[in-house]
Amino acid sequence: MRTTQSLIPTLREDPGEAETVSHRLMLRAGMIRKVAAGIYTYLPLGLRILRKIETIVREEMNRAGAQEVLMPIASPAELWRETGRWDFYGKELVRFKDRHERDFCLGPTHEEVITDLIRREVRSYRQLPLNCYQIQTKFRDEIRPRFGLMRGREFIMKDAYSFDRDEAGARISYQKMYDAYSRIFTRCGLTFRAVEADTGLIGGTSSHEFMVLADTGEETIVYADGGTYAANVERAEVAVPAQASPEAPRPLRKVSTPGARSVEDVTALLNIQPAQLVKTLLYQTPDDLVAVLVRGDHEVNEIKVKKLLGVTALEMADPAKVAAATGAPVGFAGPVGLTVRVIADHAVKALRNVVVGANEADAHYVDANWDRDFQIAQFADLRNARAGDPSPQGDGVLRIARGIEVGHVFMLGTKYSKAMNAAFLDPDGKECLAVMGCYGIGVSRVAAAAIEQHHDAKGILWPAPIAPFHVHLLPLSQSATVSATAQTLYDTLSQAGIEVLWDDRDERAGVKFNDADLIGAPCQVVIGEKGLAQGTVELKERRTGAVKKLAPGDVPVQARELLGLR
């Protein structure tokens, strides 16, 4: 493709709206343009990248036995009401009415639509297993879209849904997808890790997220330094501490702590370690108020609290409710004499003689003990894992890393097939529910994640398999000999199956070099007068900057080698 005939509007300066590397570089390289918050147009270069990723995804999904379909973006409310998600999904689900006042939504995911299809079309166990996927634009009205393609409201997703005769079959389907995902992300040139994950709004029994490791990732993952355990921090289990403190209980005392609301304030004032303090956090559930106790240096994991309580919504109680329940302003809540239900993290059980809020302004108790001074309805794993915690599988201690979620695979069980009655007849003529799985890949997010992982100060360093072009051809003058060589090289490279972006603009060398580095094709072929006088052109590797002077005729073979093409 010739630059003069393409829409590749590169920017010299950083756009003000972008902070993140991938967002900034995609805008500067002319790959995307914003239409509204979290909504982008893909320009030719951006689209080529998406197509590359989609091709890899298709090849691996097909290889794993999945079949491509295409479902509508708009779907009727009735399907969503069947599973209860019309009410449950919340504001993230964009809804609208058609001209007949019927409710519709834009699909953020397609369990309902595919399950509706399968329950109509599949009647016999002979038709299973089945795995259908699509690559399609999704819409989710994210509370806060950010980082360009990383968290858009409209984005491109590959979603697949498997239907099996039984649990055993579903596990096989799940494993096939897990393996396919590993191949896909490997082929995309990404460094990633599969981790145990929470199932969130999709639901189901278990899931793994595929995380691209990058410091800018929005997700926190923990992994065992001595083995295989890895999980999203939302999900990561914390081992129950081995033994209780041997300290003898001391008498409970109330102390004055004026203005000390935070753990830092109180520990500084009383000259104690955060681990000697127990935080009391009041949460509002749909039913009532609950107090959650964790050690002062630990963080509550709200997902774990929700699961323990069996509720779907949970938020910090507002100051008025805190005051009503404790009789004190926020910052002085404690379990002693508290009338709401109190649950506590396992770590609290092991503590003796702790500091807690006194349920009155500017006061705390010291030397409080849970079995003597206050009661705990239940102890459970309620906190986030931390670096240094023992691995729940005993394979070393946990470490923390940041990740970008590019894929998520779920074992759904019969959640959707039951709600929508997707049943088939088994060999005995008995009606059975299909056992489902679902599997997503954020295609547009993969592009952003690849840039987060592969860039330098000058621009993008595309892994060859997803690069918009393999070779950026850079003739440095408009002279007849240089132009003729460029034309010849363009033709021979193209014939060799190499995708070439030919910068035929009448620009200065510096401009071309800088744009080429920005756009990030893995190879640059530079044609200059001086080199040609010696009979050579240059083949440059973008990543390393390494240059080879070659006769033009040798370029295709050498370029293929550099690109890892056979």
Add this chain to the structure above:
RNA sequence: CGGGGCGUAGCGCAGCCUGGUAGCGCGCCUGGUUUGGGACCAGGAAGUCCCCGGUUCGAAUCCGGGCGCCCCGACCA
């Protein structure tokens, strides 16, 4: 939704406090000189100053309301 910031030429920004002519850099157009890492000279085009209302002889600037966008948080396959 809470906190912070921004909205002025295609892009990046100044001007606003202290009301009176809308400016700079990049990009764009024309001509010339240049030509291996974002050239130079000369000339030129391009703005509902986010929107609505108010104050004022006069508003980019002051006041009120609204909208949009960015960042942090809550939230999130």
